[in-house]
Amino acid sequence: MGYSFRDTSNDLVMGSAAVLHQPTGLNLAVSAGRRVAGDADYAYIKAGITRDYIAAGSTSFSVDYYDGNDFVVAGSSTSSVGVAVVQRLDAYNTELYATHRTYDFDDPSASYQDLDVTFVGARWKF
Numbered sequence: 001m002g003y004s005f006r007d008t009s010n011d012l013v014m015g016s017a018a019v020l021h022q023p024t025g026l027n028l029a030v031s032a033g034r035r036v037a038g039d040a041d042y043a044y045i046k047a048g049i050t051r052d053y054i055a056a057g058s059t060s061f062s063v064d065y066y067d068g069n070d071f072v073v074a075g076s077s078t079s080s081v082g083v084a085v086v087q088r089l090d091a092y093n094t095e096l097y098a099t100h101r102t103y104d105f106d107d108p109s110a111s112y113q114d115l116d117v118t119f120v121g122a123r124w125k126f
Contacts, residue, residue, distance in 0.1 A: 011035055011036035011037040011038075012033070012034075012035050012036075013033065013034050013036065014031070014032070014033035014034075015031070015032060015033070016029070016030065016031035016032075017029070017030055017031075018030075024049070025049050025050040025051045025058075025060075026047075026048075026049050027047070027048045027049070027050065027062075028045070028046070028047050028048075029044075029045070029046040029064075030043075030044065030045050030046075031043070031044040031045075032044070038070060038074075039070050039074075040068070040069065040070040040071050041068065041069050041070070042066065042067065042068035042069070042071070042078075043066070043067050043068075044064065044065070044066045044067075045064065045065055046062055046063070046064035046065075047062065047063055047064070048060055048061060048062030048063070049061055049062075054087075056087070056088070056089050056090065056091070057087065057088030057089050057090040057091075058088045059085070059086070059087050059088070060084075060085065060086040060087075061083075061084070061085050062082075062083070062084045062085075063081075063082070063083050063084075064080075064082045064084075065079070065080070065081050065082075066078070066080040066081075067079050073107050073108070073109070075107075075108040076105065076106060076107045076108065077104075077105075077106045078103075078104065078105050078106075079103075079104045080101055080102065080103050080104070081102050082099060082100065082101035082102075083099065083100055083101075084097065084098070084099035084100075085097065085098050085099075092124070093124060093125040094123065094124045094125070095122065095123045096121075096122050097119070097120070097121055097122070097123070098118070098119065098120045098121075099118070099119050100116070100117070100118045100119075101116070101117050102114060102115070103115040103116075103117070
């Protein structure tokens, strides 16, 4: 759990929390924030599950959503949706991962195309 507050010159308030239900592997994270003076705000939520589907190590799946307003440009809106999978390979201290995310930015004075990004990779701990 986290909370942040800056002095009145910045007018920024943010908070977050995350939970994991150990017996089922279900997890949830939420975050929200607001810049009072500029009326900018955002909200984020991520839900996932981690299970031992194969003997090599745990597998995690997640989906998340972000929504923001009035960042960068007054009247603008931003959103993002993502999905991810992580496969642990315990014998090699390695995690294989893949994620796909869609970004959207709407500006009242300009037109932008949505953006899709896919990442595939590995992390080796030594």
